[in-house]
Amino acid sequence: MGLCLPETSPEQQTLQIPDQKKGYRLLPLLVNQSGAELRTRSYSSSGTVPRSIMVVSALSGDAASEKESAAADKLQQRHKQGIVLRTCRSQPTQWIDCFRSNLVGPLAAAFIVTPVAIEYIQSKNPGLMVYSWDHWIGWLSVLGNVNRGDSEIRAQGIVLNAWNPCSSGRNRAALAEILPDKAGGFKLNPPVMPTAETPISSDHQLQNLYLQGLVILDPFFISFSASLQAASKPCPFQVHRPESVHSVASEPADDRILNQDGCFQCFVGVYNGYGIPSAINLFHPNQSLLQSLFSPFGHTFIMSKFLLWTVSAAALARAATLEDVCTTAHAKAAVPVSGLVQGVVTNPSSITAAPVYNESTAGSDYYPAGTYDYCNITMTYSHAGKDDSVLLQFWMPTPDDFQNRWVSTGGFGFAINVASNVPAGLPYGAVAGRTDGGFGSFDTQFSSVYPLVNGTANYDALYMFGYQAHHEMSSIGKAFTKNFYSMSDKLYAYYQGCSEGGREGWSQVQRFPEEWDGAVIGAPAIRYGQQQVNHLVPQVVEQTLDYYPENCEFSEMVTLIIDACDELDGRKDGVISRTDLCQLNFDLKSTIGKPYACNASTSMGVTTPAQNGTITAEGVRVAQTILDGLKDSEGRQAYFWYRIGSEFTDAETSYDSTTGTYGIDISELGGEWVTHGLQLLDLDNLSNLDNVTYDTLRDWMLEGLQRYEDVLQTTWPDLSRFQAAGGKVIHYHGESDNSIPPASSVRYFESVRDTMFPNKTYNASVEALNEFYRLYLVPGASHCNTNSLQPNGPYPQNSLGDLMNWVEKGIEPVTLNGTVLSGDYEGEEQKICSWPLRPLWKNNGTVMDCVYDQKSIDTWLYDLDAYDIPIY
Structure with a gap:
């Protein structure tokens, strides 16, 4: 019976495997005849399988090779959901057992030819004429039809070979080991790539037509343009047409969704018993090819929102090597069009691509050490109307290694970037920029570059x-990234930065929350x-109190x-884990x-001479005034200082060898x-701080x-x-x-907290x-680093x-992991409490607990009453 079925329920749609073409989604489901439950392995009555199947390999001449098994394992670990297909022997008598033992679905060799693959094949074989066909045929039919002169098909320059699930052992020469190829997909070894001068005429030729292994299989290839509308009707009689090649190689105008299986049929005995349906029965109203594939098991293969023969182009791209994708030509083609950001x-012509191998990244406070291969891309862009x-x-x-992740990295001080931050993405399979x-x-x-000139x-x-720069870079x-890896599934977008990089991070979250x-x-x-x-406060304190301490x-x-x-x-x-308790209990005068x-x-x-002495009352007075934070001449709080126990870096003085005295050392940042x-x-x-007072500093703060x-x-x-968009922030x-x-x-x-949840209690708002x-x-x-004075801190x-x-x-970081x-x-792992x-x-x-202590909390809160406006 025909299977023109409605979409599956939302709970069935657990994993969408996208194609490079926009709008295509793959969601195959295996159910029993009653549509009740998913089955596993031998399709027995016990057990279930994930509701989605990720197919990464295809039929092989013998057992899977070690390389293929390793690749399958890696993809299975990456996707977590779904079943990774193992290889099967090519003899038809063994396929049924292979299906039962490996949960091989009818997409066993469903690797679609993407535009990237087409371009690559044509560029590597400029004199090669390759073929498709306008209906389903067996391998022997290839031999008889490859020279029939279909100019429309021939012009596409691509071969699409159908996997024959009903075929005999005579096909096994063409169903050899499937391995990643340079086209970003999978190759058939040996492939079928005939030329006009040398058509396929024997099994011997099949075995010797290797030709760089640039053919990708597609077992369920029908015409988009001829079949999409037909598929929405009750299993119409339809003739397969050759526009299929063109449809795959071009961008769709809109989303293309199939809500049923296309009503295929597999007729055993057609074409000398090789069982591939012909044009006249492709849309037979009485049975489905996909159903028949599982008829020995009493199961039906149902597709909902399923482009019938598409496998993830992301998986195809991932099968390629760094050498394949890290080329100027490939990178140039991945540059987004102008106007992505208004x-x-x-500037595609500016792009460079250089593969880097075995690059060791030293241990960083932002990411673990490791050794990586990656593609180093540089490019430029400009702004309309500006030079x-x-x-x-x-x-x-x-x-x-790519894990569908992007990471923007930030700067430090007055720098908008830091080179040592860029490796941060590699340990997590993320592109970093x-x-x-x-x-x-x-x-x-x-x-x-600021200002241009004086004034x-x-x-x-x-x-x-x-x-703006970080917004444009991330966009x-x-x-x-999506173009480079030929992906249309979700790309997770992250930001990481500290200090100025932290401010830049908040600029993105606050202004572009949905991105x-x-x-x-x-x-x-901030x-x-x-x-x-x-940064200038300590120097003004020293100048005001007229005491310039030795740094020691x-x-x-x-x-x-x-x-x-x-x-x-x-x-x-x-380690001072509780600066609040230190502030409450320690007397600096001691x-x-x-x-x-x-x-x-x-x-x-x-040169600074050796320093010897004792801590003075004047020194303690300067230190305590700094720790209290900036207050204006009326005693109003203008800002706060670092916590007790921090280094007095901005209070460092400079030694004048001519006078033998110490004086202020003006902070360059300030x-x-x-x-x-x-x-x-x-x-x-600034050349000096003459006439600069606490009130001057307050006024400079307000002016800025x-x-x-x-x-x-x-x-x-x-x-x-940002909250509505589902974003998350870890702020440390x-x-x-x-x-x-x-x-x-x-x-x-x-x-x-006060702004977003004004009507909640403190605990509820937190x-x-x-x-x-x-x-x-x-x-x-x-500051954005471990502390040499407190090295045992996490x-x-x-x-x-x-x-x-x-x-x-969804793993909520109730405490943050620290090392x-x-x-x-x-090496000790510690938990860091959430404020x-x-x-x-x-x-x-x-044993460490995270506790609530109101007196301690109060030491962190300041009333900035030097201003008449809110200071967030």
């Missing part, structure tokens, strides 16, 4: 640095107006703080009179921001906020669109960060926010993997 003009050029770089994993922002090179920083802002560079990079599946954001340099000026004095002070506060968290490990000593040192040509960002002067730093609020402040607190910050106050991250988290956004304060960690090296598990598998990367505890919970060790430091 005003963006892509500019933006440089991009992508690291593309091998097709076998970076941009130069249009600044001239990957090494050129934003501060080098003239470079607004193009400003907005590229603020958010181009994601489209390029991201998730982001790992570390110690973000609240830019306050953040950069904040402050270094010893930090050591004493760590020693005193180490065990407040319940564990003696040299360090007065403690000795310090440091050897002489030379840095950047400046000084350059004032000269470039506020004064629009092309000066690398007002001037750059729309582009650099990056504290928009309403993430409703080192608790001993010495460059960006961790209280900055806490303030933003609390601003988002719970609601944690469904998609979690903040983690990393014990002992410094670091979330695999946070990107944790994010992917959250997004793709001790150095020190006596190196507002705080870590507390018990049982002599062997």
Whole structure:
């Protein structure tokens, strides 16, 4: 009986295997005659199988080769769902047993010829004429019909060979081992690739027509144009037509969905007993070819939203090697068209592609060490109406390693990218990208191109640095990735960055929430107006209090703080996991009179003599004033400082060998921001801080906020669109960060919570926010790095993997995975608590709990009353 069936229920549609053609989806289901239950293996009454079948291999002359088995295993692990098909012996008498033992469906050799494969075959064989045919035929029929002169078919330049499930052993010479080929699909060894001068005329020729193995099998190949409408009607009589080749090789105008199996029939005995249905019975109204294939087992093969003979082009591309895809020609063809982002003009001629083998990536705080092969892609694009050029770089994993993932990487300081961040995608099978922002090179920083000249802002560079460059890179990079790997299934989009890279991450989540599946954001340099000026606070404190400590004095002070506060968290490990308890319990004055000593040192040509002395009351006063955070002349809080136990990096003084005294050392980050960002002067730093007071710093902070609020402040607190889009954020910050106050991250988290859930209780609002956004304060960690002063603290090296598990598998990171990367505890795995919970060790430091402590929480919250506007 015919099988023109409605779509399957949504719960059956567990896995969609896409083709390169847009809109095509594959969803085969095996059910019994009553349509009740999926069966497994020998189709016995016990057990079930996944509701989808991923076919990655085809009929083979003998048992599967080791290579083929390894490839199948890798794909099975990648896709998790579905059954990976094993090879079967080619003798028909053995096929039934093979079906039973290996769950081989009628798509056993359904590898479709993609446009990429067609182009490759034609480019490698320019003088070769290959053929298709206009109806189903057996192998002996190929011999008799290949020269019949069908110009329409012949012009397509491709061979499509039907797998004959009803055929005899005479076909086994053509059903040899299936292996990956250079066309991005699978090759038939030996393939059937006749020329007009040398038609196939014997089995001997079949065995010797290897011709680089560039033929891809397609057992269920019928005409799209002739059959799509017919398939929507009750099994009409229809003649198969040769437009099928053209239809496959061209883009469809719209989604093409088949909701039934096309009403095929397999007539045993047709064509000398070889059983392939001819044109006149292709759409026979009384039986289905797919049904007949499983008739010995009492099963029916049903397709819903199923392009009848398509196998994942993503799987085909993945079968290719790095050498196959990492070519300038292939990369050039993958460049997306101009206009993908409004005003963006892509430049395919600029692209370069270079395969890299056995590249070792050193251990990083952002990803584990490893050795990888990848394709190094560079390209440029420009903006319509502007004489500019933006440089991009992508690291593309091998097709076998690619896991349908994209990762944008961010910058640091005034740099929009960091080269060492680009390998971050490789351990996770992700393409990773970076941009130069249009600044001239990957090494050129934003501060080098802003302002243009004295008094003239470079607004193009400003907005590229603020958010535009990363948006354009991710849009181009994601489209390029999908083209490069010939994929139309979902590409997961992630972001990873710390410091300036963290701010850039929030710029994308806040402005383009629907474009991201998730982001790992570390110690973000948000609240830019306050953040950069904040680097100048220690120098103004020293100048105001007229005390310039030797650097060794402050270094010893930090050591004493760590020693005193180490065990407040319940564990003696040299790590301050609870800076809040340290702040509540430690009196900095207790360090007065403690000795310090440091050897002489030379840095950047400046020699600092040996330092010996004791910690002074003046030194403690300077340190405490810095720790209290910036307050204006009226005592109002303008900003906050780093946590107690952090290094006093911005408070370091410089030694003047001519006077033998110490003086302020103006922070380049703070000084350059004032000269470039506020004064629009092309000066690398302030020459001095004469007449600069606490009120001056407050005013500079406010000026930066007002001037750059729309582009650099990056504290928009309403993430409703991102939440609605299903995005996830892992936000972390080192608790001993010495460059960006961790209280900055806490303030933003609390601003988002207050804005999005104003009517919920505190606990309920935190719970609601944690469904998609979690903040983690990393014990002992410094700025985007482990801390040499607290080496036994954990670091979330695999946070990107944790994010992917959250997004793709729903594994919520209630605590963040941390690894001790150095020190006596190196290799120890620790859990990092999600804010507002705080870590507390018990049982002599062997068990860690995450606890709620309101007094501790209060130490993280500041009333920035120096401003009359909200500071998110």
